[in-house]
Amino acid sequence: MVKPTVHDIAREAGVSLSTVDRVLNGRKDVRPKNAERVKAAVKKLGYVRDTNAANLAKQRRYKFLFVLPVGSNHFVETIVSSVEEASGTQIVDRADVDVLLVNAADPHAVVDRLKMLDLSALDGVAIMVPETPQVRDAIAHIKSAGIYVVALVSDLPNSKCDHFVGIDNFSAGKTAGALLGKFLRNETGSILVVTNSMVARDSIERRFGLDEVLARDFPSLKTLPTIEFYDDPDRIHETLSHAISAHSDLKAVYSMGSGNAAMLDALRENIAPGQLVVLAHDLTSVTRQALQDGDLDAVIVQNVGHLVRSALRVLRAKCDGTNIFEAQEQIRIEIIMRENLY
Amino acid sequence: MVKPTVHDIAREAGVSLSTVDRVLNGRKDVRPKNAERVKAAVKKLGYVRDTNAANLAKQRRYKFLFVLPVGSNHFVETIVSSVEEASGTQIVDRADVDVLLVNAADPHAVVDRLKMLDLSALDGVAIMVPETPQVRDAIAHIKSAGIYVVALVSDLPNSKCDHFVGIDNFSAGKTAGALLGKFLRNETGSILVVTNSMVARDSIERRFGLDEVLARDFPSLKTLPTIEFYDDPDRIHETLSHAISAHSDLKAVYSMGSGNAAMLDALRENIAPGQLVVLAHDLTSVTRQALQDGDLDAVIVQNVGHLVRSALRVLRAKCDGTNIFEAQEQIRIEIIMRENLY
DNA sequence: ATTGACGAGACATACGTATGTCAGTTATCT
DNA sequence: AGATAACTGACATACGTATGTCTCGTCAAT
Numbered sequence: 239m240v241k242p243t244v245h246d247i248a249r250e251a252g253v254s255l256s257t258v259d260r261v262l263n264g265r266k267d268v269r270p271k272n273a274e275r276v277k278a279a280v281k282k283l284g285y286v287r288d289t290n291a292a293n294l295a296k297q298r299r300y301k302f303l304f305v306l307p308v309g310s311n312h313f314v315e316t317i318v319s320s321v322e323e324a325s326g327t328q329i330v331d332r333a334d335v336d337v338l339l340v341n342a343a344d345p346h347a348v349v350d351r352l353k354m355l356d357l358s359a360l361d362g363v364a365i366m367v368p369e370t371p372q373v374r375d376a377i378a379h380i381k382s383a384g385i386y387v388v389a390l391v392s393d394l395p396n397s398k399c400d401h402f403v404g405i406d407n408f409s410a411g412k413t414a415g416a417l418l419g420k421f422l423r424n425e426t427g428s429i430l431v432v433t434n435s436m437v438a439r440d441s442i443e444r445r446f447g448l449d450e451v452l453a454r455d456f457p458s459l460k461t462l463p464t465i466e467f468y469d470d471p472d473r474i475h476e477t478l479s480h481a482i483s484a485h486s487d488l489k490a491v492y493s494m495g496s497g498n499a500a501m502l503d504a505l506r507e508n509i510a511p512g513q514l515v516v517l518a519h520d521l522t523s524v525t526r527q528a529l530q531d532g533d534l535d536a537v538i539v540q541n542v543g544h545l546v547r548s549a550l551r552v553l554r555a556k557c558d559g560t561n562i563f564e565a566q567e568q569i570r571i572e573i574i575m576r577e578n579l580y
Numbered sequence: 581m582v583k584p585t586v587h588d589i590a591r592e593a594g595v596s597l598s599t600v601d602r603v604l605n606g607r608k609d610v611r612p613k614n615a616e617r618v619k620a621a622v623k624k625l626g627y628v629r630d631t632n633a634a635n636l637a638k639q640r641r642y643k644f645l646f647v648l649p650v651g652s653n654h655f656v657e658t659i660v661s662s663v664e665e666a667s668g669t670q671i672v673d674r675a676d677v678d679v680l681l682v683n684a685a686d687p688h689a690v691v692d693r694l695k696m697l698d699l700s701a702l703d704g705v706a707i708m709v710p711e712t713p714q715v716r717d718a719i720a721h722i723k724s725a726g727i728y729v730v731a732l733v734s735d736l737p738n739s740k741c742d743h744f745v746g747i748d749n750f751s752a753g754k755t756a757g758a759l760l761g762k763f764l765r766n767e768t769g770s771i772l773v774v775t776n777s778m779v780a781r782d783s784i785e786r787r788f789g790l791d792e793v794l795a796r797d798f799p800s801l802k803t804l805p806t807i808e809f810y811d812d813p814d815r816i817h818e819t820l821s822h823a824i825s826a827h828s829d830l831k832a833v834y835s836m837g838s839g840n841a842a843m844l845d846a847l848r849e850n851i852a853p854g855q856l857v858v859l860a861h862d863l864t865s866v867t868r869q870a871l872q873d874g875d876l877d878a879v880i881v882q883n884v885g886h887l888v889r890s891a892l893r894v895l896r897a898k899c900d901g902t903n904i905f906e907a908q909e910q911i912r913i914e915i916i917m918r919e920n921l922y
Numbered sequence: 923a924t925t926g927a928c929g930a931g932a933c934a935t936a937c938g939t940a941t942g943t944c945a946g947t948t949a950t951c952t
Numbered sequence: 953a954g955a956t957a958a959c960t961g962a963c964a965t966a967c968g969t970a971t972g973t974c975t976c977g978t979c980a981a982t
Contacts, residue, residue: 293632327905515762580910936970
């Protein structure tokens with residue numbers, strides 16, 4: 239049983255190769271009746287286009303762009319280096335991949351940068367910025383140019399993206415809750431929740447998930463109101479030491495976002511090692527070191543290499559018009575401790 | 581900057597296309613001097629063979645085989661269905677994938693089945709059986725026929741495999757130890773360790789890892805000698821209920837291998853839900869349900885889809901003579917709870 | 923001087939698909 | 953009916969690589 243080719247289709251349908259090509263590539267100038275016969279032949283013979291041969295013939299190179307937020311964010315740095323790593327892999331075969339760093343804090347700046355893109359030389363964009371009305375419009379504009387867009391890390395539910403590559407942050411929060419609950423089995427006390435900013439939807443969703451699990455399954459643990467850092471190390475030190483002295487029953491700290499370096503510093507200054515359970519998100523040089531040193535009990539992770547490769551695979555599939563294999567593109571919520579660090 | 585082709589190499593080296601082809605494909609009839617010039621040109625222009633075009637021209641289809649143990653093993657079932665799922669993906673493009681089930685308990689039977697293989701119609705094998713001298717010889721035989729072999733799940737360190745696809749079981753055991761230690765924070769007591777058989781190297785390595793972490797980091801927890809089930813449900817019930825009554829300070833059960841269904845049944849009969857911390861390996865229908873029901877606190881997992889796809893990617897890369905991307909082929913030790921179940 | 927082995931080049935064909943040209947055939951509209 | 957537009961097929965060329973055949977020069981051994 240050998241794979242059928244366009245020639246087989248042409249023979250089966252009783253039309254010429256040109257007509258088959260016209261049907262397959264959605265060109266005009268083909269009678270409905272013949273189009274039907276070609277489609278029937280495709281179905282009957284189980285023809286699937288040989289994407290490699292097609293791309294070879296098309297001499298096509300894809301151009302993909304990652305739009306990422308700049309800033310003092312270690313997580314983004316790991317994404318950038320994963321993108322660079324992935325360039326030179328089978329995945330980015332026949333594709334050029336670039337990274338564009340934008341100031342995500344300023345929606346207008348983001349949109350301005352997006353407007354400057356040369357859309358004619360672009361096939362797909364993976365974008366990681368908070369969703370604002372301006373951003374939503376910019377994405378609509380990009381998409382109207384026939385460019386595929388996937389949301390990365392943070393979903394953009396109101397923008398018409400082709401795909402979301404990232405974890406479900408509500409589940410991530412629930413996972414944090416379950417982990418804290420099990421780490422504090424049979425204990426009573428309160429949990430400090432910190433993040434850089436509750437404006438980011440990620441933090442909001444994680445907080446919801448956390449509260450749901452703790453309230454339902456671990457009622458002896460109480461979560462304190464979220465403390466926001468606003469990227470200010472001084473504020474981190476001050477608020478943390480204040481919270482620690484204010485809550486004598488404090489049992490754990492859960493950091494939902496970035497700013498882990500300063501937070502860990504502040505913890506080291508104020509409490510003895512191992513006194514509190516400490517949980518954070520994302521594997522960076524900081525959290526990695528903290529796991530090694532025992533300053534963090536566990537980190538909730540979305541594998542960045544997987545994230546980047548998945549985004550590239552999805553964009554390629556969209557461009558090639560092939561199906562994506564859902565199971566492979568599912569980003570898992572991983573729990574990393576010192577012992578299963580990679 | 582466009583990708584150089586064989587034509588560019590020929591021009592650069594001042595030889596004909598045929599000569600370039602002879603050098604690139606290791607054929608004879610090339611003067612050393614010319615071979616050098618071609619190699620220099622390849623390096624200078626940064627030529628990399630277009631694998632897709634090459635495979636297209638070669639009209640090549642690869643044939644891969646998964647050799648897996650039969651038996652009442654849910655884990656193997658998940659592998660088989662992952663293999664079937666993956667057939668029909670980009671990964672197995674230009675490849676046929678088969679599964680061969682063998683009776684791993686009988687090394688001679690395994691070897692007999694391996695000897696019956698038509699090696700001329702085979703390009704790569706992913707094999708998951710315990711390593712015995714007979715198996716080692718059979719693998720050497722397969723390899724001597726120019727077929728690539730990767731070890732799956734259990735490493736075969738004394739066989740000359742091309743790759744190992746699976747987790748480090750020593751680290752997996754350490755992860756279990758850390759998890760138990762953190763789940764039983766501030767508690768004192770003993771931990772029951774069960775498995776089907778300590779003959780499998782996986783179990784031995786996991787046990788080593790477990791003991792190392794518990795002894796070093798959690799000295800208040802004591803591990804009991806490993807109980808072996810030998811695939812006997814009655815024995816599971818009997819030994820478990822005996823162990824539970826014999827150790828009044830029992831705090832946790834860690835199941836290192838298969839046989840989880842019967843073990844969970846036995847636990848449900850003998851103890852109240854939530855009384856013990858329960859840990860197991862591998863995500864199957866059984867452990868999945870037990871996580872949902874709260875009968876298992878966590879499962880240590882090697883993602884089976886990833887496992888299968890990695891094996892296929894590695895085999896393809898070996899056949900194509902391309903590099904494998906290590907970071908992508910690293911199988912991670914995942915910790916799954918009800919909240920991050922996928 | 924002849925033979926033969928080896929090294930090298932020129933050229934052709936193929937893989938499955940894309941795409942263009944051009945001549946020729948229908949269908950549709952006035 | 954004639955003009956026009958819509959459709960169709962035959963054919964060629966290309967993508968980058970593989971692989972075959974045929975030719976020819978070189979060099980050493982007979």
